[in-house]
Amino acid sequence: MTFPVVGMVGGGQLARMTHEAGIPLGIRFKLLSDTPQDSAAQVVSDVVIGDYRDLATLRAFARGCDVITFDHEHVPVEHLRALEADGIPVRPGPAALVHAQDKGVMRARLGELGVPCPRNRIVADPADVTAFAAEGDGYPVILKTVRGGYDGKGVWVVRTEAEAAPPFAAGVPVLAEEKVDFVRELAANVVRSPHGQAVAYPVVESTQVDGVCDTVVAPAPGLGETLAGEAQRLALRIAAELGVVGHLAVELFETADGRVLVNELAMRPHNSGHWTQDGAVTSQFANHVRAVLDLPLGDPRPRARWTVMCNVLGGDYPDMYQAYLHCMARDPQLKIHMYGKDVKPGRKVGHVNTYGDDLAEVTERARHAADYLRGTITE
Structure with missing residues (x-):
């Protein structure tokens, strides 16, 4: 049996974690990365160093790949159309991806569809x-x-x-x-395959600090079933209408009058879905791999009542490895995911996941680990 080769454009942490999810399936990955030091380039065996903005480089990279997918949305759509004309499946395709690349195009299309937006x-x-x-x-x-x-x-x-x-x-x-006077930010993560099968993860609450995702709680606390279902159906509808194949994150505002408005779209695995690595039956990364290969999608249901993800940002404490002893001893159930990046102040270098039945306790564990790894607390 010949297992397929997935070509991943972009060498960041999303590519690194998507590659990890494909390993148990025997899926081979080929990576187009900017530098050998990029997060995914450190762990993928077949790496091409090159510029994704150069069509000749993309075409050469795509040879031998069964499908092309991405860990970012920046590849020029005209290049992706050229790859499709060469007979190479691109997922998500350029007709869908342009809505994540261009906010003007996205807003115009969502307006045509009657999707609630600011x-x-x-x-x-x-x-x-x-x-x-x-x-x-x-x-x-x-x-x-x-x-x-x-x-x-x-x-x-x-x-x-x-x-x-x-x-x-x-x-x-x-x-x-x-400027929307919102109550909180939510995210609805869905995955759709080429033949139209789709799954929806629980809607999560996302907290931003200085424009960067800091904490995600799954499921969103206190979110009623009606509004949660509305958000999931909205994300599934957007995925279908735009022809998305793979993972779609729909970032939402929850308003005081009980509505949701679409803020942003991301057509790739997303920070708001990192909790699924340890908190869902099938992670966003595994389902993205399944989707782009048109395999049956996995169960998106949560494994625990609550899962909390906290991003680990770089600070003035560069040797995070030395902090593992404290974090792992304090919380044996803690899940640490590091990206292999040099530590720089404010840079996303990893995340932690915790889960359990008590939200306050689960949140405290995640927050403590993220802060200790960053060096903002010492005990």
């Missing part, structure tokens, strides 16, 4: 931002570059016309959105 439109200059603000409740307004933003980058909260000038300096289109 009020928005493309704006031409700071004066147009003021006009957009006046069409609603005034300032403040959220401005986003339509391409390239992540983890809070490329996003501004502006309160005056003068503050609205910097986003236009890059010379790329700018999207204006109303």
Whole structure:
């Protein structure tokens, strides 16, 4: 039997953990990475070092791959169309992926589908931002570059016309959105296969610090069954309408009047789904592998009543390995996932998962481990 080769474009931690999920299945991975030091390049045996923005490099990399997938959404869609024309399956395909690459395209398409979103439109200059603000409740307004933003980058909260000038300096289109007075942020993670099978994970609560995901609680505490079901159905509908194959994360705002609004889309494994490695029957990474290979999808149900994921960010304590002794002795059930990255202040270098029946206790365990590994606490 010949097992398939999955070509993964991007060498970050998502590729590293997706590769890990494919190992028990005997799936072979080929990686296109920027550098040999990238997170996934440290663990995948078949690594090509090259620029994903170069079509010739992509075509050479794709030879011998049965399917191409990604750990980021930045590959030019025209290159992906060329790979498809060469007969290489690309999952998710360019027609779907463009909605994760371009926030203007995403908002326009979701609007056509009647998906609930914050009020928005493309704006031409700071004066147009003021006009957009006046069409609603005034300032403040959220401005986003339509391409390239992540983890809070490329996003501004502006309160005056003068503050609205910097986003236009890059010379790329700018999207204006109303600043939603939300209760909390949620995420609905789903996975869809080429033949249309789909699964939905429990809706989670996501807490951001300085625009970066800090903590995820699964399932979202106090979220009613009706609204949770609505969020899952919305994510499944978006996946189907956009033709997504693989994992889709739908980031949501929960409003005070009991609605959900779509904030962002990600068509790859996502930080809000890292809890599934230890807290679900089948992880987001394993189901992404199954989906892109059109294998039957695995059970997304949780293994425990509560699972909490905390990101480990770099701080002033570079030798995290020395902290393992304390963390593992204090909590033998703790699950530590490190990415092989150099420790730099504020950089995501890993995450921890905890699970159990008492939410307060599970949260304290995760928070303590993440803070101890970072060096912000010492006992």
